Amino acid sequence: MFKRILSALSGKKSPSSQVASVTPAPEANNEPITVYDAYGREINITRSEWRDKVFLPNLQLKWNEAGEIYNLIISGLNDGFAVDLLPATERLLEIDDIPERSYTIRGIVLMKNGLLNEAEDVLRTGITKAGETATLLTNLAKVFAERGNQTRADEILWQALKTDPNLENGLLWWASVQRERGGEAGYLQALHSVAALPGSWRAKLWLARHHLEREETQAARALYVQVLTDGLYDGSSLMMISGDLGNNGQIPLILELIGPIYDEHKHDPMAGLNLLKACLELGKVDEGDALLSRMYALGLVPFKQYLDQFAQAFQEMREQAAQSMPVDPDNLKVTTLALSQPIWHYGLRNADWLFAQKPENAPKVGFFALSKIMDGSERVESQREDDLGRLSRAIPLYLAEAVHYWSDYATSCYIMIVEGGGPVVSGGENDGNALFDFVPPEMKYFVTGEIGSSGEGDAIQWQISLSLWDCSTRAKQASESGKATQAELGAMVLKLEKRLLTRIGLKREQALDTFYQHPNAEVMLVYLTELGQAFMLTLLANKHVPKSGLWxxxxxxxxxxxxxxxxxxxxxxxxxxxxxxxxxxxxxxxxxxxxxxxxxxxxxxxxxxxxxxxxxxxxxxxxxxxxxxxxxxxxxxxxxxxxxxxxxxxxxxxx
Structure with a gap:
């Protein structure tokens, strides 16, 4: 996955003869277009749907905002809607206070529609208003090239490069033309000639790529250092440099050259992704996490999926590096937390007005975290949370929630933690006889249990047993157990819930809060995962564990x-x-x-x-x-x- 991402981030493989800063898309109306919603999810719609239902209405909505119209015109050109953009470019000429921008984009759209004479007139008018800028000249040269007058096109294009040797479209077109005429030698000569112009730096990046591809790393590095030290590069240059270095195996140079100067607010996010890839390749987890946080904060929806992938990769690297460490039980400060609400009620600032409340004198049922079924070889140790540990807490949290919503009992859930360390998974089921004096006197029942597993992946087998203890008789009233595969685990939890509610009685026909819906077997594992994670966030919020330990x-x-x-x-x-x-x-x-x-x-x-x-x-x-x-x-x-x-x-x- 990350190799594919890195290859996608590299700069252009070779100069293109395309002058305009856009690439027209194919014209098929039913071709899908990928867009993103506010949550970063990809949505695929056809080009015609996008044009009629989104693009054109949005263009009309922004009809009085020059900057927005310009951006939408660029987007429309990329999507192949040039024929629809003529009115918008005419409108831009009327309201834009940046004549270079409005006359250039009008000329480009006219060219895309085959109106070369009109395009020339517009571009020349733009030159009278804004001067002989490189952008206007380059597109004027394109008009002559489209007519087949390459000599005149060359003259105007070179004039544009002397005006601004770093205009990417002009440089790449010039280099491409010289390569067609003189081969590789002509291409290099073109780059050197532009690099010699005052203020030129972009041509040096292409020369550096040439050196990298021939394993002349020091020559490339010298050019990069010169450009970066002078600080004359633009926001997209770091993407090209980092991509070229990555594609040619110079990963450490990405961090050395780009890392210290990359500013996510100014530079292309692709360069940031290349930096993240370098951190991943070199095992720089802390640096990668710090950059991730900066890039996430930008809210760049199309890039979120890639940031999520890097975040997961860095987390996996941390988990692989973490070692289970034996601990001395005598030196641990163990506390038992009593949770009297569903775990997701916490964090809402005691929103008791939102949730129905049980009467104070309601009988109570308690649930203790499940213990681990032991095979005799385990030892007490500190380790990262795994599925068994999470389920040992999530299942009783869920059962307490179910009893809260579907019975007239009030509930409490008891989970042992090590202060500053995290939850405890004990071995062997709790002896209920030792807990009768622990629970409050109004407790009518409490539930203990064990959980174990064997096998891996989809073949894993789960075993769960529950014991219901009657506080009035101080004896075990019933036991329930079950075995299930991973796919069957949700259904087994629901069966245990149903048996438990039947055993304790006082069942409700309607949930305590009418908006509460019973999770079914299909979603139960997703639901349990959330309960386990919500518990960990609760520990953090109440300072039972340090934020530094959160992964x-x-x-x-x-x-x-x-x-x-x-x-x-x-x-x-x-x-x-x-x-x-x-x-x-x-x-x-x-x-x-x-x-x-x-x-x-x-x-x-x-x-x-x-x-x-x-x-x-x-x-x-x-x-x-x-x-x-x-x-x-x-x-x-x-x-x-x-x-x-x-x-x-x-x-x-x-x-």
Missing amino acids: GERAMLEWPLNMALHWPTVEIPKLMYFSGLGKALDYKSDVLPEYKERSMQLLREAERSNSHATRLAPLVWKIFGMSDELQAHMDAQSTDATPEYQAWLQRVSEQ
């Missing part, structure tokens, strides 16, 4: 968002997502700003569907520092707002 943060924050996008009619993933962001605010996440636009889009969609998630907008405003919106909402509250809601708004504003 895969973006994956954790995005998991419920992806659930919400996949199941847009289901409420709970949206609430889970905002809950995670609330926790990220608590532990002062560095990546939080990356999620602003996606969160705003989710809120907008939630409002259109009358989702309960819309009611959490004040928290989202607080998370992203939108103080004006939050204050305006608080000021607009009527006197009939509930005290619980008013108190919640105050908590949100103060935290």
